[in-house]
Amino acid sequence: MTKQKAVVILSGGLDSTTCLGIAMDAGYDVYALTFDYGQRHRVEIESAKKVAAFYDVKQHQIAQLPFLRTIGGSALTDDRIDVPHTGVVDHEIPVTYVPARNLIFLSIATAYAEVVGAEAIYLGVNALDYSGYPDCREEFIDSFAHAATLATKVGTMGGTLHVMTPLLHLTKAEIITLGTTLAVPYELTSSCYEGEAVACGVCDSCRLRLKGFAEAMLQDPITYAHAR
């Protein structure tokens, strides 16, 4: 029996790797898609390659998106803006928000899904930790799925392109607990905004990850430069 296909947007971080584990567990043939958009934490692309190899995915594509760095507008793509170490996640739009990033990622994943014949796209967005990011909200995801279905062949044939966001309403601890039951290889992932070979342990992304492991009462298998 031919398995259904899914495109998984894989950054190499904890959330997207958990998503990949969920898609594998659901029985999909996975087509992993990683974006090189000039992010300062490019080390995550190497993590994505290791994760894709671990899961022996059908195909792993790395799409170059230099334009996001050209236009800037985010601490993650503009070297003139520092990444935050506030430890505070509030409801303002953070400086790490990359303009329309999920919109662009999902659009390119839609093209990839259409070419390989995938019925679903997995995206590891989370509405709790990133409540200030407009493109992490459920209403955006639902709206996008509708637009993407209309934009492609599947929509003209009465079908639907499914956008799966299994982590949307989970806390970081719940994500880690779920991933651990699925044997997700967290030792291969990287989450640090600073993008050094060893995670800093103090940027907001590291703090969020460490807090998640602590709350899940699990040990984070990666090494940190600044042990807490």
Place this chain on the structure above:
Amino acid sequence: MTKQKAVVILSGGLDSTTCLGIAMDAGYDVYALTFDYGQRHRVEIESAKKVAAFYDVKQHQIAQLPFLRTIGGSALTDDRIDVPHTGVVDHEIPVTYVPARNLIFLSIATAYAEVVGAEAIYLGVNALDYSGYPDCREEFIDSFAHAATLATKVGTMGGTLHVMTPLLHLTKAEIITLGTTLAVPYELTSSCYEGEAVACGVCDSCRLRLKGFAEAMLQDPITYAHAR
């Protein structure tokens, strides 16, 4: 008084150049955006540069999208698929359809609009000549505008990102007539799918253009290799 800003997606072809003329006429400060997606008719990128210079736009960005060529799936990005010379435009999805192209173009234009503070995006889609392209349908455009508004800062502030498609329901002859009244420099544009320095005059895109000028009872100022 500060003028409003608009992003104009500019391929260098007849339709997008007319759109730029319309946006200029509406009084916008224009930020032109051209995509280099490995299209075989790359000569249109040179046309886009000339058109942008003609209109003295505020900024002209050329975004590289090599991934569309990597995944293929269209006669415009895959050298193994011939461009059509049938002279027949039917309601099947044509081989020149590039998977989710307008979805991707609009998504990147949304990021650009957010960074420069533009309130509108102009796209020269046409639902008559390209009725077989799912992403040229009005319901897709409306649905996308909704998703893009939700994805960006403007949506969180109660605003709307406007997606302007002034050519959507016009015939090619009507587009040319309108553009001519706006003094659109059609001599700088290129439409041929083959992408040679001189337009072939026989591919479906050349045929559509020539038919439009004939019906508008106007002279096409560009040169064709095969005069009809």
